[in-house]
Amino acid sequence: MLISLWFAVTSHAAPPPASPDDPLLASTLGHVSADRLQARIERLAAFGTRHTASSATHPTRGIGAARRWIEAELRACAAGTPLQVQARTHLEPAGRRLAGPTEIVNIVATLPGRLGSPRVLVMLGHYDSRNGDVMDAEGDAPGANDDASGTAAVMEAACLAAHAAKTRPLNATIVFAAVAGEEQGLLGAAQLARELDTHFTVEGVITNDIVGSPHGAQGEHAPHTLRLFADGLDPLLRLMLRGAAAEPSPRLKAQQELAAAGGSEDLPTAQFGRHLKQAIETHVPGFQVQLIQRRDRTLRGGDHLPFLERGLAAVRFSEPFENYAHQHQNVRVESGQQMGDLPRFVDPAYVARITQANLAGLLSLAWAPAPPNDVRVDARELSNDTRLMWIGVDGASGYRVLWRRSEAAHWEHALDVGPGARSALLQGVSRDDWVFAVQALDNQGRASLAIYAPPRGS
Template sequence: MKKMLFLFLSGCFVQHTIAQQIIERDVEIEQMVKEVSPDSLKNYIKTMVAFGTRNTLSTQTDNRRGIGAARKWVLNKFTEFAKKSNGRLVAFIDTTTLSPDGKRVDSVLLLGNVVATLKGTDSADKRIFIISGHLDNMRTNVLDRTGDAPGANDDGSGCAAVLECARIMCKHSFSATIIFVTVSGEEQGLLGAYFMANKLKAQHLNIEAVLNNDIMGSNNSSETNIINNTQVRVFSEGLPFYNLEKNASTIRQLGLENDGISRQLARYVKEIGERYVDNLQVVMVYRNDRFLRGGDHTPYVENGFAAVRITEMNENYTRQHQDVRKENGIEYGDILEHIDFEYLRKNTALNLCNLANLSKAPAMPEAVKIDVKRLGNTTNLNWHAPKTGKVKGYYIMMRETTSAFWQKKFFTPQLQIILPYSKDNYFFAVQAVGENGNESLPVIPEVSR
């Protein structure tokens, strides 16, 4: 019996020593990435700027100016793209009426998000992935609804990324569903994102990941004058906001303070983004958003969904929330001329390859467990197959406890693995791998006794 056990363990070790491999690009995703066009992105932003202002409180009756005209234009673009989707892309403006709050909303407001849903091809696959940008913008005074506010970068850049991803991806098929959305009310307090996130939570939908894009098209900073178009930041939280009190004891006991679902998504975004987008480093920032600030991913995080914010590496504060003007030789205002469209192309491609890889992959493996029935210097993991998707096998991911990123991947076609690495010294996770090599999000194992 001891001899048989030794042979089994030896076989596992040998199998997973030779199973480490270089992960290649999916040809279809690689082609989609090549289709991202700086010219298309420029045309989107140029049109959005031409609406004069997109302040959430601005006119909704003028056909050429204000948030109402901008929303109709985005809806028309989604409808245009839908013609090449074989009926799978459907778009509408999702509205709600809000009362004045005495702060950033001073009158009754019809709030509207422009939502386009690309239905997945597998009816059994209930996963939904979301890419978001905010259509509204502001001048120095957030209640100024009449003055010009170009909003080219904040957040014309994020909305342009949403539109370009929709244009390209609607021509392809994905197992899971993808939602492309430009929200309103961000500058008024994330109103559109809260409306959408709360609604999705109430409907008990399986929102597996949210990529929020906000201020992602400029390459230089104010004050420090740093120019950088080869890095982009991804903000994510480590401790889960949702049900933290309920899970705090387990998190502390297992040392998982750096392994919330949003942090796992950020690691995934980095790995996949750098796999497909050349000359772009994804820099993970260990906080939910910039210091004491917030973005449209936050309402999703607060509802228990994995969500991250994608933002340019160095922000220029002479252009954010500023009336267009020139003072002391400095140009203020968020105008088109300040956008680096090659940089925006790369950041848009970062979104696209992640959405595509996630949506093509099988669902996450179920019931991932780490066996702790006895002490030892090996780690025994087991799991169940995902609910949907054709599975080629599984990646077991491993990293040292001090490492920010997963350092090794082991492949197995089985539903369990014994690794010659101590669970005392490493963190582990399991991904399902599809027939074309697309990986699901990783799942941290629970304890099995």
């Protein structure tokens, strides 16, 4: 049954509320350990090199030793929890950054959601490393920040989320993955994207890449700042520029249509970015998220891109400054300056806050209901009011209607309606002047991702 809710916006609308307090989430974040993170970063760097083409069999050096250690660590912390750990292997042929066929092994720890839920959230870090020569598989490449920091964050988050899920089961599966082949062309992430996109509904992906230090090369220091790169429009534009030779997938084509209907800043990646910013700034006190409307740093990339290019919501977390003396460098002293990506340049307290940020964003969504379906603005008749319509979802205890001026970066107004509502009329709010979305709510006020409402005339 469709229920139209009539109300005066001036008397009922309010700013969107903050994420609700959650003692279990707060306890989980409180158990993040900077000491454990530091120990794991140092251990990963101690493998000497983790280059994708380095030794797969040496007991203490190379990528094989590193991945066996990562898998063993995750299996140890998974004991007695729902966490499932796998090493997933595929063979990559020789290519521009691989001299010969190479095994790519992703270490994947899966925390299942409730039975039957297809929803998946993903947290990534890449455990391979490189020095100044991307083809050098033998020389030292400690990779403490790029990306032992992200890998350690994934491991810590997986272990803590697994224990939280014992107390409160998840409504969505979370996949924690340490992937290989990033420096050789995002190879492990591309394979994982193919696997997950085939079998699940991927709701959001975070890659953690270079998240180890709040210090800049010129003395900058921002220990409570995170850069969050989130833009779903760029792949659509590039596909459109390629022309008919690259026909977009149905998902990307649908997003092109949303963008053309005024939703270019409200594609799934943008909504995921907004959610993460709100959840992190609510649950990690004092942490500020710089939400940057770009898919990544200028002319650079990371492991979220294979997901993003499939039309999936995918973002990148990075530290506020990048010190290039410690990135993609051979370890050496040059003109009195220590070069190379060494553990001493990583701040474990900062990595701990990054880990908390991931957990806050992912667990708050995994405990929330699925988003509503077929959200739309009813444009069948000319009117200065706006009617929103949607299809409800199981487990929702209500819905939240959101709207903002088109030039506003974040939602400005909200109104919560009951579980039976499938439409709402906003009197005096013109669909020409505002942007709209709808979220599903659970009985604790946890909200799903917001779903943009395009106009529909039929």
